[in-house]
Amino acid sequence: MLNTSDNKSVYSLAVAWVLIVPLLYFAARGQFWFVGNRDFDANSINGTKLGAESAASSGLDYIVTALIIFTFIAVLVFSRVPYLITNLRKDALFFALAAVAIASTAWSQFPAASLKLSLCLAVNTVFAFYLHDRFEPTRLLKMLYMFGWIALTLSIVLALLFPRLGQISDMDLRVNVWRGIYSYKNTCAIPTIFLLSPVLYLSPSGFVARMCRLAYVFLSILVVLMTQSRTGWILLGCLFFYVLGTKAIHRSANKTALTALGITVTLPVAGAFLLYFEPIMRLMGKDASLSGRTDIWKAVIVSAMKRPILGYGYMGFFHGLQGENANVALQAGWNVSASHNGFLDIWVTLGAVGLVIVLWSFFRAFKNSFTCLLARGSSFSAWCGCVVFLMLVVNLDEKAMMVPNDLVWMLYIIACLGLAEAAKYIRLGQTHG
Numbered sequence: 001m002l003n004t005s006d007n008k009s010v011y012s013l014a015v016a017w018v019l020i021v022p023l024l025y026f027a028a029r030g031q032f033w034f035v036g037n038r039d040f041d042a043n044s045i046n047g048t049k050l051g052a053e054s055a056a057s058s059g060l061d062y063i064v065t066a067l068i069i070f071t072f073i074a075v076l077v078f079s080r081v082p083y084l085i086t087n088l089r090k091d092a093l094f095f096a097l098a099a100v101a102i103a104s105t106a107w108s109q110f111p112a113a114s115l116k117l118s119l120c121l122a123v124n125t126v127f128a129f130y131l132h133d134r135f136e137p138t139r140l141l142k143m144l145y146m147f148g149w150i151a152l153t154l155s156i157v158l159a160l161l162f163p164r165l166g167q168i169s170d171m172d173l174r175v176n177v178w179r180g181i182y183s184y185k186n187t188c189a190i191p192t193i194f195l196l197s198p199v200l201y202l203s204p205s206g207f208v209a210r211m212c213r214l215a216y217v218f219l220s221i222l223v224v225l226m227t228q229s230r231t232g233w234i235l236l237g238c239l240f241f242y243v244l245g246t247k248a249i250h251r252s253a254n255k256t257a258l259t260a261l262g263i264t265v266t267l268p269v270a271g272a273f274l275l276y277f278e279p280i281m282r283l284m285g286k287d288a289s290l291s292g293r294t295d296i297w298k299a300v301i302v303s304a305m306k307r308p309i310l311g312y313g314y315m316g317f318f319h320g321l322q323g324e325n326a327n328v329a330l331q332a333g334w335n336v337s338a339s340h341n342g343f344l345d346i347w348v349t350l351g352a353v354g355l356v357i358v359l360w361s362f363f364r365a366f367k368n369s370f371t372c373l374l375a376r377g378s379s380f381s382a383w384c385g386c387v388v389f390l391m392l393v394v395n396l397d398e399k400a401m402m403v404p405n406d407l408v409w410m411l412y413i414i415a416c417l418g419l420a421e422a423a424k425y426i427r428l429g430q431t432h433g
Helices: 005-020 019-029 054-077 080-089 093-106 111-132 137-161 185-201 207-226 230-251 255-275 278-281 293-302 325-334 342-374 378-395 407-427
Strands: 165-172 175-178
Touching: 005 019, 005 175, 019 054, 019 093, 019 111, 019 137, 019 325, 019 407, 054 080, 054 111, 080 111, 093 111, 093 278, 093 342, 093 407, 111 407, 137 378, 137 407, 175 207, 185 378, 185 407, 207 255, 207 342, 207 407, 230 342, 230 407, 255 378, 278 325, 293 325, 293 342, 342 378
Parallel strands: none
Antiparallel strands: 165 175
16 A cells, blocks of 8 residues: 555656646647647747737637646646745745736737736746646656656657658758747757756666666757757757756865856857857858847847837737837848847836846846855756756847746746745755755
């Protein structure tokens, strides 16, 4: 007969398997590959183009799927409402962000879109808190690893056996690239890398477990390479750089000296990258404008300066040739649907108010990560620090912050919560996770 510990383990495993469906939904940003067979826009959110064709492209299938998933989450969360309220009192930062997004409906260019998607963001925030509260740190990493295998396998099967669904034509490279269960090459590469990170902080026991981990790492790298996403390639390199560097610091007797050495080495490398930016981009098959990103940034900054404090409303700026985005599109020479910079996107939609909260979350997370690193914290806190680092890097030329129905954003929330809790225990002289 199972004891209490065994019952908890079995129940947690059952819950983990039940969560696969909503996790798949959020990994694909709210658009399952099997719901229709539309050609996705490269920068659409939730499989929905947030422009003039919004009503036509969203579709009943998207609405029904979202309602089912959100109802399912409500049932899961209901049993743990008291715990979630307690955690909210401890850390209200991300709920403040969701509140600002909802409030922005009042001044949004497109209030209906802002209200609908900000409510989705609020649900996502609650779900992230639920995952952090529901699972012990190591068990959460194992669940993400298990889910990573499922998402990875589905993506490879689709790309190889059903290329009409698992591949997409890249107009710049003029070849078909992998997208798997996701909508586009970048939205395939980025979550694949984030889901690769947990396994790098788990310690498998036994030959079979080690071989499975090795296979998972190899297949994840393969998928990222086959997406032909240059953002994904750079992010993948940053992942391994961070993991190897922080593990070296973790094992060092003199952590402070090694950290200083790491910073001393990193800064010249970053400087060299900026100095030789143009030839490096050409080597990677890109131009110095990052496929027109620099032109977009300049135009978006001009628009952001017109409403610098509150912005144009959550998800209320990039709507095709409507509203202020029409000026950006005219300056860029094409219909811009994203700023391709997470921080700039937050500024233009939620203004300085939203941007300050986001920047504070990063500052606090890095501070807590540094505390955990120097104190030889747990593997879970090390993973949390890795997620925060990846989030910073990816948002330099893509948007991965406050995207509604996005697993990557929820992982960032979980990482910030985990780091805050771990750093608190360390300062109290205790251990955690």
